[in-house]
Amino acid sequence: MEHRKPRTKGSPVSDLDLRGVSRWYGNVVAVNDVTMTLGPGVTGLLGPNGAGKTTLLHMMAGFLAPSRGEVLIDGDATWRNPAIYRKLGLVNEREAVYGFLSGKEFVRASAKLHGLPDADAATRRAIELVEMADAQDRRMDTYSKGMRQRMRVAAALVHDPAVLLLDEPFNGMDPRQRMHMMDLLHRLGAQGRTVLFSSHILEEVEQVSGTVQVIVAGRLAASGDYRTIRRLMTHRPHVFAIRSSDDRRLAVALMASDSVAGVTLGKDGLTVHAGDYGTFTRALPRIALDEGVRVRQLIPSDESLESVFSYLVSA
Amino acid sequence: MSDQSVIHDIGYQRYTGTRLGRGYAARSLFEHGLRISFGLGRSAKAKIFPWIVIGMVSALAVIVVAIKAQTGEMVLSYQDLPATISVVAMVFLAVVAPELVSRDLRNQTLPLYFSRPIRRSDYALAKLAALIVAVWLLLAGPQTLIFLGSAFTAADASGVGAEARGLLGGWLISAVYAMVFASLAVLIASIASRRAFAAGAIVVVFMVTSPVVGLLIALGEGRAMSQIAPMFSPFLLPEGVRQWLFGTSFDVGPYGPVYGLVTLLLVAGCTSLLVLRYRKVSL
Amino acid sequence: MALIATQSLTKTYPGGVTALSDLTLSVEPGIIGLVGANGAGKSTMIKTLLGLLTPTSGRAEVLGLDPTTAGGQVRARVGYMPEHDCLPPDMIAAEFVTHMGRMTGLPRTVARERASEALRHVGLYEERYRQIGGYSTGMKQRVKLAQALVHDPDLLLLDEPTNGLDPAGRDAMLTLIHRIGTEFGISVVVCSHLLGEIERICDSLIAIEGGRLLRADRIDAMTTGTDVLAIEVAEGTAELSAALAQRGLTATAEGRMLLVPLTEEATYDLVLRTVAELDLPLHRLDQRRHRVAELFSTATPTPSLEVSHV
Structure with missing residues (x-):
């Protein structure tokens, strides 16, 4: 997230900034005091169903006003600010698409809606970016789910926005389609765009981006790289699975170490709960070597x- | 002292007992449909409508019996009864047929049925049978009440015998009404998956021909037109059959058998279309 | 006897769309993942196995029966859990599952008892006496599973069973399916897009793409070990790489990890000794295994040439 490579020479990168944002509907608090900053690269917005992900995305996209706090792109509020759409593209979870339009027509319509001076060129670029040039003249109702999704991404990219928001983009895609979409998002992120996608399928998020924002019941539970987040949870012993040439012997030796809180012997190997990550990870090789265990x-x-994620949700 | 402690195995048990066939499944579906029609086995809210209807027609029967007891006059014969409450029956159908049929379509529950040994035609016919029987019960129930009331106040055994014959005739007419009404209603409900639309459509189909038929009857007084036109109204078709079988309804001239045939064709036609409709439903 | 077997199974719909093309496979009882078949292919496969669709050509066999001729018998022994919402909201769960049990031929009291048991096994306790309309997505998925299980089938067909579930719900459902496949002794076919799920609970895999069979194999055949050892240290990666090179082990970097060739058992010891000598915190030591996902990354067709759905 630290490298800022502009997409084309001179085109700026954008920051998406949320400060103390809350959103409520009567007694229901959908989003509760969320502060985060997103820069270039791909970030996953994670959370259980109903945690407030879609509400957040809609506020970022300027469809919804925050009940409190500010949602800013490069310092400008997204609410009631049509100019923000020059920098922003949104791909919603469910969108009725006019099946009778060809892919190209659909993206071009978006280009015209944005009032782009050269709609055809922009359309061509966007379609090339999502690798859909071969199918662009076919009607959209002949596309597979993955293809339709890619076209919708193209429509959201036609005005070359610095920020792209996607709500559950992998929904229902088969592995091949998902790989293509992940690849696409990586490329967009590498171009310096700020890409935020929401998902509740961890397997997908893990593969696309190590950087996550985790929302639980409307609150921001954690941000950053999830492995680092894990290491920040110092009160939870780290759990390791070990297979060795002599599990029991190793187990006994490990229990002698202060850094180990518990050891379980199973048929598949050893499970160690290490209260002190730093000490344990250094001690293990030495202990194993001393015991002559491979x-x-x-x-x-x-x-x-x-x-x-499960730790964060249950915290 | 022996130790009586034991841990019982409540893990998953495989089933090696009897498995009954399609016939049983279809009968269960029929029973289930009948219960739904009268709101049994569902929430209190679902019982309100059917039981109000039952209350109304029963009240009518009680009144008829009371008048008979007082004045000896039977203001409504067994065979008159279905015609009298036919509109109520239609309203009952407009509410119940969608409950029975449109719900499964709307909730997309059909794949759960069709992935079982039961066939699509079994499903369609079971639902149809349930509705026919439900309507028949609605019409035959009050008839039976009248019989019971009359039997108690009858002069002698032959009086009871006469009443019984009358009842059987009434039941037959109720059956004709039930078959005509139910087969139309179920077909309509199976096409509309929204209950409100289905209900409205049923009412419309039943009543749409009435004005025209009424006009034709009035215009063609005493001639062929007034004898044939009633065939086109679901309310009058069974009455035509009644006239053919018992001669107790309006004049149909020589066209009695035609009424019988048309009824048969209508019921058979609706049934076939119903079965066809469910063939088209995809899993 | 194979659980499911097909021979040159082909289905073409009027209009020209070929949903299945020349599919020949045979799977043993167990837990099988069906992946990659989106839209037309998957639903055609399911309908064919249930005997609700006749193939254009070729044959299929389920539990030793031909679904085209013995469809009723097949359906009596198979339980199906659809992907989409299919439950009536105004019925009580226990009553609904009982009704479904009777639809598969269980006598009245047996149906009631087995329905209650099925709901208990899927984890619904006092909730089973409430209306389905008030259930969460997770509970509804469980009811769907219970109605597939109530008549004690020999095979379960589960279409995207973790659809719409959050991570905890997903985990619970996968554990349940695994239990059913192993403890209850019922074979399961799980349709899913998520390879992680499939690798976790399935023993074999059927991968269909564009109507054709991409691969049908046991999972452990597809996840064999490679001759690469992955090492991750929390810090000092460069140091470690250099030290290993000195000892004759060339390391390639991949993200935070170092990959070294694994040619003999002694390599493990060498690595451990090097790490210990440098006093580095060892975070991971793991023989790389092949992954099911590799199936889809080779010869990737361009996205615009995908087969469209029916």
């Missing part, structure tokens, strides 16, 4: 996004 596998078992 370590074949050491895997941190609760560092996955799934585990980190």
